[in-house]
Amino acid sequence: MIILGLTGSIGMGKTTTAQMFADAGIPVYSADEAVHRLYSGRAVPLIEAAFPGTTREHAVDRQKLSAAVLGQPDAMKKLEAIVHPLVRQEEQAFLENAGKAGADIAVLDIPLLLETGGEERVDRIVVVSAPPEVQRQRVLAREGMNSAKFDAILASQMADAEKRMRADFIVDTGSGLAAARHQVAAIIRQLREEAAG
Ligand SMILES: CC(C)(COP(=O)(O)OP(=O)(O)OC[C@H]1O[C@@H](n2cnc3c(N)ncnc32)[C@H](O)[C@@H]1O)[C@@H](O)C(=O)NCCC(=O)NCCS
Numbered sequence: 001m002i003i004l005g006l007t008g009s010i011g012m013g014k015t016t017t018a019q020m021f022a023d024a025g026i027p028v029y030s031a032d033e034a035v036h037r038l039y040s041g042r043a044v045p046l047i048e049a050a051f052p053g054t055t056r057e058h059a060v061d062r063q064k065l066s067a068a069v070l071g072q073p074d075a076m077k078k079l080e081a082i083v084h085p086l087v088r089q090e091e092q093a094f095l096e097n098a099g100k101a102g103a104d105i106a107v108l109d110i111p112l113l114l115e116t117g118g119e120e121r122v123d124r125i126v127v128v129s130a131p132p133e134v135q136r137q138r139v140l141a142r143e144g145m146n147s148a149k150f151d152a153i154l155a156s157q158m159a160d161a162e163k164r165m166r167a168d169f170i171v172d173t174g175s176g177l178a179a180a181r182h183q184v185a186a187i188i189r190q191l192r193e194e195a196a197g
């Protein structure tokens with residue numbers, strides 16, 4: 001089974017592009033979705049202990065947690081040390097299930113894949129990218145987002161240019177959904193042709 005890492009900076013189109021792989025029948029694991037599940041599940045007591053007051057009614061309050069860690073590298077590292085191992089456990093279970101189900105390709109949609117040495121645990125890397133002004137406009141259109149928060153998140157992520165250098169494939173999401181869908185289909189075709197030898 002080919003493990004395909006899918007990554008990209010905030011707002012570049014990871015979720016949308018991962019769905020295009022899923023639409024082609026390829027199993028996809030989303031780290032961000034795993035975090036959402038953990039934040040109303042087994043991570044809640046751990047987060048409350050580390051960041052008192054950031055949970056209520058057995059769920060993490062993301063606004064409060066965000067305020068406690070964004071722009072504070074030590075606090076973010078403390079949060080990542082709690083969350084990332086739990087995300088990795090779920091990732092392993094996903095890969096075992098995908099293998100048992102006979103998938104020839106499995107996608108790991110992980111925002112921090114390259115920042116956390118994820119290259120070691122995938123076979124090929126897809127980086128999702130778009131022009132910076134498109135990225136900025138998309139993210140700033142979001143509820144609760146502002147320029148300072150966007151810049152803080154960007155500063156905590158590897159630069160898009162560096163991610164593109166490490167990519168086996170790049171999906172440009174700045175040219176519309178149809179163009180991205182064609183790029184995804186071409187990647188799947190190439191991986192299967194390579195596997196067929
Ligand atoms: C900091 C938190 C509370 C902000 O939550 P909020 O709902 O406001 O934003 P959201 O989760 O949608 O993240 C916004 C963007 O930041 C990215 N991001 C998330 N965590 C991190 C991080 N630790 N470092 C850099 N970027 C991050 C996301 O991929 C997304 O692109 C949340 O992102 C979080 O809990 N992050 C820590 C867990 C983590 O590392 N997740 C990434 C999984 S690989």
Ligand SMILES: Nc1ncnc2c1ncn2[C@@H]1O[C@H](COP(=O)(O)OP(=O)(O)OP(=O)(O)O)[C@@H](O)[C@H]1O
Pocket residue numbers: 008009010011012013014015016017032111138172173174175176177178180
């Ligand atoms: N190929 C595309 N063409 C046009 N718009 C796109 C394309 N891909 C994504 N978008 C749009 O860009 C925005 C961000 O997409 P998405 O949520 O998939 O990005 P993301 O990288 O998962 O974001 P985050 O890192 O914040 O989780 C959305 O409004 C989405 O509709």
